[in-house]
Amino acid sequence: MSRTTTDALYLVTIVTFILALRFLSSPKHARKGNWIGAAGMALAIVVTLLQDSVGNYALIGIGMVVGGAVGLVGARMVKMTAMPQMVALFNGVGGGAAALIALDEFHRFGGTFSTVEATSIALSALIGAISFSGSMIAYAKLQELISGRPIVFRGQQVVNALIIGSAVVLGVWIASGGDQQGLIYGLIAAALVFGVMFVLPIGGADMPVVISLLNAFTGLAAAATGFVLNNNVLIVAGALVGASGTLLTILMGKAMNRSITNVLFGAFGQVQTGAGAARVDDGRTVRATSPEDVAVMLSFARKVIIVPGYGLAVAQAQHDVRQLGELLEEKGVEVVYAIHPVAGRMPGHMNVLLAEANVPYDVLKEMDEVNPEFPQADVALVIGANDVTNPAARTDTSSPIYGMPILDVDKAAAVVVMKRSMAPGFAGIDNELYLDPRTTMLFGDAKDSIVKLIGAVKAS
């Protein structure tokens, strides 16, 4: 295949990727857009396979079948609640592939590169390896294979600086023409360790931001491999993901009212682990309630705002919530859902889950839209949400979530919180809301509680 044909077809791929992202601006076309992108990817793969330099088809075929099967099974089996860690995993393997490409290129042609190529190899290995190990830690944290809490130790910043510093030194060495194989191994090893060290101190609540950032990293690593292999589709598609991922990361940071630097280096959530437990004993008490009482409150309310959080996702209770909502609507109660931008484990995570349960998306209201409605609501029903409802974010300057925009559930006439226990949320801090005299707690698994509520509402 001639260079011109190849470039033209690669350009078609790029256009499909842009269309795919463009179509994501509306749920109506989004799915079609995704398939257009997939078709573009398939085209790029076929074009690449037809290049004169490409042989070893059996080897590539086996690789694609194995990788494809793993990806397919993983993507099909995963529960909607576990989606964020799945995205982290797929992101990591992409970064790993970029690092391996750099490794192999250096192995074959080390010492013969132009400065641009050598620099790109170093960047591709560095960013790809960080993205790989960082994503794996993010996966492990979200999957709760390791603690979601920030893992910190004294002098951590110094150790991290030394690791990344040595990686950069090795990278510069490669970029300036070093050709010893040890350099690239050292660089990748340092980058892998750095990826681990860089994600470990970040709390679980901030993981979505981290995944988004690592997603942008993998895009940049892909773009860097494009410079190494002199391949335009890699450069352009990689840069596209790098740019969009960076922007998405910034938008997510804004939704939490925190700068990216603060997310990455703030070790969020470590501060209050000790202070938290004592606070419950300051005279105010937590009041528990029964499903029957809550059912009566809900049935005779005019307006109920449901605030779903990760607890709902864990309990897989989205279908039951929808049923409860419909039941209340039949009784003439106005029901809306208040969706915090970072409720759940990813922005928009709650929308995905409730959409799965067929809740129409016009009753799902975003924070700015729904906050003025809380004072008119008779009941705010908080289902497994915690940090996004914590009034400390408005009032307590010492709180690690101070300044994060929250849902004003405490402004509703009554608040019912459905929760498994008094355990703090992902940010690792206590919630003042639970001590509010208007708040009652309904303890138990969200799904069980909602099923009981449905029964009680039907009976009342």
Added chain:
Amino acid sequence: MLAIFLGVEVISKVPTMLHTPLMSGTNAIHGIVIVGAILIAGSADDTFSKIVGVVAVVLASANVVGGFVVTDRMLQMFRRREPRRESNDD
């Protein structure tokens, strides 16, 4: 440069509601490293390159297939909606 501009331009139009599928969609797109993986695996002539190449192909294929399928599963759920609010989403 154009790609960077387009990336920013395109993302700023996506509603928060679709940010999870968006992250997943861009995740699938960087599976384009499969092109690089095929290029190195396809021109590998010693054992080292073959092994590294095939592992890269496996990883990148998982990224591509998994990325698109997961995104589709998410978007599928936004499908059966009454069409009453669509005009607001553009």
